Amino acid sequence: MLLRSLTKINLRTLILSLAVLSVLITSGNSFYATYEVQRTLLINNTLEANRVYATKLAEVTDAFLKTTQSNLSYSANFLSSQMDNNDILMDETRRLHQQSGTFNSVYVVNATGTVIAASPQTLDLKGVKVNSTNAPQHLEAKQPLITDPYVSPLGNYMINLSHPIFSANGDYQGYIGGSIYLEQDNILGAILGKHYYHDGSYLYVVDRNKTLIYHPNKERIGQKIANNIAIDDVVAGKEDAHALFNSKGIEMLAGFAPVKRAGWGVVAQRPKQATLAGLDGHIVSVFIKALPLTFLTLLGIWLSAVFISRPLWQLAYNAQLIDKKEAQGNISSVRSWYFEAAQLKLAILKGTGLLNDKISQLHTDSHTDVMTGLLNRRGMQQMLDQYQEKQRSFAVVTLDIDHFKRVNDSYGHDVGDMVIKALAALMKNNARKEDALCRSGGEEFIIFLPDTTLSTALTVAERLRLQVAEFNMPTAGFITISLGIAYWPGDPVIINSILKQADQALYQAKQQGRNRTVTAGNITP
Numbered sequence: 001m002l003l004r005s006l007t008k009i010n011l012r013t014l015i016l017s018l019a020v021l022s023v024l025i026t027s028g029n030s031f032y033a034t035y036e037v038q039r040t041l042l043i044n045n046t047l048e049a050n051r052v053y054a055t056k057l058a059e060v061t062d063a064f065l066k067t068t069q070s071n072l073s074y075s076a077n078f079l080s081s082q083m084d085n086n087d088i089l090m091d092e093t094r095r096l097h098q099q100s101g102t103f104n105s106v107y108v109v110n111a112t113g114t115v116i117a118a119s120p121q122t123l124d125l126k127g128v129k130v131n132s133t134n135a136p137q138h139l140e141a142k143q144p145l146i147t148d149p150y151v152s153p154l155g156n157y158m159i160n161l162s163h164p165i166f167s168a169n170g171d172y173q174g175y176i177g178g179s180i181y182l183e184q185d186n187i188l189g190a191i192l193g194k195h196y197y198h199d200g201s202y203l204y205v206v207d208r209n210k211t212l213i214y215h216p217n218k219e220r221i222g223q224k225i226a227n228n229i230a231i232d233d234v235v236a237g238k239e240d241a242h243a244l245f246n247s248k249g250i251e252m253l254a255g256f257a258p259v260k261r262a263g264w265g266v267v268a269q270r271p272k273q274a275t276l277a278g279l280d281g282h283i284v285s286v287f288i289k290a291l292p293l294t295f296l297t298l299l300g301i302w303l304s305a306v307f308i309s310r311p312l313w314q315l316a317y318n319a320q321l322i323d324k325k326e327a328q329g330n331i332s333s334v335r336s337w338y339f340e341a342a343q344l345k346l347a348i349l350k351g352t353g354l355l356n357d358k359i360s361q362l363h364t365d366s367h368t369d370v371m372t373g374l375l376n377r378r379g380m381q382q383m384l385d386q387y388q389e390k391q392r393s394f395a396v397v398t399l400d401i402d403h404f405k406r407v408n409d410s411y412g413h414d415v416g417d418m419v420i421k422a423l424a425a426l427m428k429n430n431a432r433k434e435d436a437l438c439r440s441g442g443e444e445f446i447i448f449l450p451d452t453t454l455s456t457a458l459t460v461a462e463r464l465r466l467q468v469a470e471f472n473m474p475t476a477g478f479i480t481i482s483l484g485i486a487y488w489p490g491d492p493v494i495i496n497s498i499l500k501q502a503d504q505a506l507y508q509a510k511q512q513g514r515n516r517t518v519t520a521g522n523i524t525p
Ligand SMILES: Nc1nc2c(ncn2[C@@H]2O[C@H](COP(=O)(O)OP(=O)(O)OP(=O)(O)O)[C@@H](O)[C@H]2O)c(=O)[nH]1
Pocket: 400, 401, 402, 403, 404, 405, 406, 408, 412, 413, 414, 415, 416, 417, 420, 441, 442, 443, 510, 514
């Protein structure tokens, strides 16, 4: 069933379907490729932009730490000879606290771990003893230090930067330190926070232990982050970018860079969805812009399909109607503008030409008397049908060779045949183009003279009779013929009765002595 319906698909539909299908596949493919390329480009660009951005901020942070350590170093040098001067200690801590705005608090701790000066004074730190829990590394380090986050004696979550104080002779006298309160407004927020975007992008900083020391969401500060490849890489000192999922399961494009001076890592990231948000709209606008050209292409394909398939369709359609009269003309008028159609048209025309010739030959053969080439009885009947159909008047002459039996008897049948052929030739010479000559039986003939009056027919019949009488037949010599004439005026009188009338006139001519013409009816038309 499917095969049957497939065979009925015409060439135009086939070309159209294939072309439209290929246009759709090509367009779909190019849209998909464009989408994928744009998507990859956007993702890669965002990853790279975040990496560069994180690197820049890591450098800024590093420069800030360096400056801060220089300031602490300056103060430590200055205080090395002033460790017993309470006023100077207080002034210096206050200056450092208020002048730079770097620290939330500044303090000086002596070699035994007791705070001997602090700013702001409201903290009331003076006299507080630091220990390994609340100031873990300073005393042991005896060198410039940036601590890991820890909870201070007053309960602030903080990091400290410190610088040791040595006397002129190199004795360790304690250290000067500055605190950055991670959960309050601080210098890190001032440096990093202004870069926070509102499309879901943000930036955070972890320390060497993967603990958040800066995050736009302050509640997350102090949390340790696990299973994050960006953080794993950045605390290992790598600078790179990765696509990853954040703690809320949102896919992020993260760029990161280490702050080597502190062992920290800066991570800048943007949600992948926000990055690709414009892409769908972009592709839709590309699609809309491509629509007119696609429509024109489809129109062009449709016109081409019609143009290409038309000659073949016309040839196929007319080949179906090959037995119809007009088929050959229709096929000739097909504009076969390309090679295959032209060859096909030629082949069909040649085939139909041969077929028509053959049919015409068969038609002629079946309507012709073989011996004389005149119409036989079937041909005669067809002629009569045409006259009757067109109501065309005619005169009919029947003629018969006189005493033909004697010719046969005297000279043989072959000579008789020659006489019949010679008589037929004389009849042809004597006839007009539109006259119809028939051999109705052995040596009997009928001549139809269309649009001819009885008197003209008589003239024609007499002329023929005289010509025959004067013609010396091969071997048989001179013969005569008798003729009967009737006239059919084109009215509804049955034609066969006219033939009968002509026969009766012929009979009378025989009765009256032969070699004569007798007319049925009056001579005046
Ligand atoms: N050679 C030859 N003879 C034919 C042919 N057809 C018919 N005949 C002969 O024509 C003769 C006709 O003879 P009849 O009908 O008696 O008439 P007729 O001898 O012509 O005499 P009338 O017609 O009365 O003048 C017959 O002997 C037929 O055999 C033919 O095709 N060839």
